[in-house]
Amino acid sequence: MALLKREEWQGFVRDVDWSYSYVDDEAVYPEWHSGTGKVPRQAWQAWEESYKVSYPEYVATQREKEAAVYAVKAALQRSSAFDSLSEGWKSATKMHFGGVALVEYAAVLAELKMARFGLNGSWRNMATFGQLDELRHAAVTTFFGHEFIGKDAQYDWTQKTFHTNDWVAISLRNLFDAMMTSANVVDIAIELPLTFETGFTNLQFVALAADALASGDVNFANMISSIQTDEARHSQQGGPTLEILVEHDPVRAQWVVDKAFWGSARAFAALTGPAMDYYTPLEHRKQSYREFMEEWIIDQFVHTLEQYGLKKPWYWDEFLRGLDIWHHGLHMGLWFWRPTIWWRPMAAVSKDERAWLTEKYPNWEQVFGDKWDVIIDNVNSNNMEATLPETLPWLCSTCHLPACNATQSRNGTWRVRDVQLEYDGRIYHFCTNGCRQIFWKDRDNVNHETVIDRFLAGQIQPMDVGGILGYMGLTPDVMGDDPDYEAWTRDYAGRVAARPGAAS
Amino acid sequence: MSEPQLVPLNAIFATDFVQILVPVTTANTMAEVAAAVAHHVEGKRVRALPYDKVVIYQGERLPADMTVAAAGIKPLDHVTVEYDIPEAS
Numbered sequence A: 001m002a003l004l005k006r007e008e009w010q011g012f013v014r015d016v017d018w019s020y021s022y023v024d025d026e027a028v029y030p031e032w033h034s035g036t037g038k039v040p041r042q043a044w045q046a047w048e049e050s051y052k053v054s055y056p057e058y059v060a061t062q063r064e065k066e067a068a069v070y071a072v073k074a075a076l077q078r079s080s081a082f083d084s085l086s087e088g089w090k091s092a093t094k095m096h097f098g099g100v101a102l103v104e105y106a107a108v109l110a111e112l113k114m115a116r117f118g119l120n121g122s123w124r125n126m127a128t129f130g131q132l133d134e135l136r137h138a139a140v141t142t143f144f145g146h147e148f149i150g151k152d153a154q155y156d157w158t159q160k161t162f163h164t165n166d167w168v169a170i171s172l173r174n175l176f177d178a179m180m181t182s183a184n185v186v187d188i189a190i191e192l193p194l195t196f197e198t199g200f201t202n203l204q205f206v207a208l209a210a211d212a213l214a215s216g217d218v219n220f221a222n223m224i225s226s227i228q229t230d231e232a233r234h235s236q237q238g239g240p241t242l243e244i245l246v247e248h249d250p251v252r253a254q255w256v257v258d259k260a261f262w263g264s265a266r267a268f269a270a271l272t273g274p275a276m277d278y279y280t281p282l283e284h285r286k287q288s289y290r291e292f293m294e295e296w297i298i299d300q301f302v303h304t305l306e307q308y309g310l311k312k313p314w315y316w317d318e319f320l321r322g323l324d325i326w327h328h329g330l331h332m333g334l335w336f337w338r339p340t341i342w343w344r345p346m347a348a349v350s351k352d353e354r355a356w357l358t359e360k361y362p363n364w365e366q367v368f369g370d371k372w373d374v375i376i377d378n379v380n381s382n383n384m385e386a387t388l389p390e391t392l393p394w395l396c397s398t399c400h401l402p403a404c405n406a407t408q409s410r411n412g413t414w415r416v417r418d419v420q421l422e423y424d425g426r427i428y429h430f431c432t433n434g435c436r437q438i439f440w441k442d443r444d445n446v447n448h449e450t451v452i453d454r455f456l457a458g459q460i461q462p463m464d465v466g467g468i469l470g471y472m473g474l475t476p477d478v479m480g481d482d483p484d485y486e487a488w489t490r491d492y493a494g495r496v497a498a499r500p501g502a503a504s
Numbered sequence B: 001m002s003e004p005q006l007v008p009l010n011a012i013f014a015t016d017f018v019q020i021l022v023p024v025t026t027a028n029t030m031a032e033v034a035a036a037v038a039h040h041v042e043g044k045r046v047r048a049l050p051y052d053k054v055v056i057y058q059g060e061r062l063p064a065d066m067t068v069a070a071a072g073i074k075p076l077d078h079v080t081v082e083y084d085i086p087e088a089s
Helices: A006-014 A041-046 A055-077 A087-117 A121-146 A153-163 A167-181 A185-214 A218-248 A250-279 A289-307 A316-322 A326-336 A351-360 A364-380 A433-441 A451-456 A465-471 A485-492 B030-039
Strands: A406-408 A414-416 A419-423 A426-430 B006-013 B020-025 B053-057 B060-062 B078-083
Touching (some): A041 A218, A087 A121, A087 A185, A087 A218, A087 A250, A121 A153, A167 A250, A185 A250, A185 A289, A218 A250, A250 A316, A250 A433, A316 A433, A364 A485, A419 A433, A426 A433, B030 B078
Parallel strands (some): B006 B078
Antiparallel strands (some): A419 A426
């Protein structure tokens, strides 16, 4: 008997949407998990993924990918490749391992939720593969980071980060719990596969892979490239879901996309921005963060919006202006509060690096140069105490990142401004108007408390820098510090401190 | 007279790049509030200028001897501290 061709059997083996006789549909697909909302239940019958895969095909392909990744790892394990990596690049990888490993695990839960509560059999089938993908990503990322613990204790934060109350971890938990853990599956499919995985993971997994190769980290480049090949497949769950939602509830579709894009943009400004524009050695930088964002995110996102008949988000102008500011401010914040992070941030503001920054970001010197000059002069006069924090940066009540986004006044000066609102008897502060608007629209959601909230509520004891670092899980052996102060201060050694306001 | 109460503030100092947490008390004067905010920034990220500092709260410049309690500044309120630079003549 001849075997059926795939297209002859694939349709009906995926069609597992049978009618229930002992329970009603709501019991199987409760609204709070399935989230059909205003979309008629039968509308989901039209859901269809564009690229179909069978289980045997999936296993065969994944097996090859795994074999390739581990073969490279095994070969490089015996070499001294790791020892020749720059401290800046190592920091980019520590940030990635700690920031990503357990997010991949959270994504397993999100895919499992779609595999169970997705409103079409094809969707649930695709999500089943998706959760296997994410399990592989969580495992490979954790395993690759684990290898280096013996050489550098900061790599222990690959697995540890998400189990701590470090402010970076809380910020990421806040974003991904909203996107993956607590959302219904319709919102998950639009926030995670469509907005986050189709767009932003390109930035971390494709663009950073290029920097990894240039920096000599073949192993890391190989790992994240392998992960990205899975994203391309399971991210397809977003398109068919959005298509149906737009048809029946375009207002909700627009809101879910807008919110997920903004949250992702804030997180990547903190993680990928400094890695690309500061930690990657100057000679190995392929493009600036802004250029990557324009090429990989913005063009594609705008195309996606047009494709589905959606508008640009209400915050679009603020987001575009932020491309020149957000990640530079966050880099300075990560550097100044360096004892609170699990990597060694390079300030990377030598004269050559500043020339590159100014070429890529013409306002950089005006907005950030004067602050770095004060820091540089303190380092050069051995006044290190002045380069360390004695209080907390204010953390935004929506993104949990430091509120450090200067905007330009009509007279041309740049200032950080307070953005606040009063709700339910208390004042909340935000880093941007976008974060304030999202907080307001989502105000009845249960959000994580920021480290500032926790500190003021007396949850952090003693109420001093030592207490804060202890609460965040930082121990002296892993606390971040600049790996090479001289590298970026020697250009300025011996200069008379610049007069305030004088052009440098 | 009651004991001074802790008033944690959201503060921005002049041209600094970030908002910061600064605890003051209801008994502190604006001169002391300005100094408390400046302590974390001046000479650390913002070059010191030879001018007095002024606290701006809800768009108003507050007198240096006014207390936090008298100004009605509450916990979690925002203040900006600026150098009081004379207008160029």
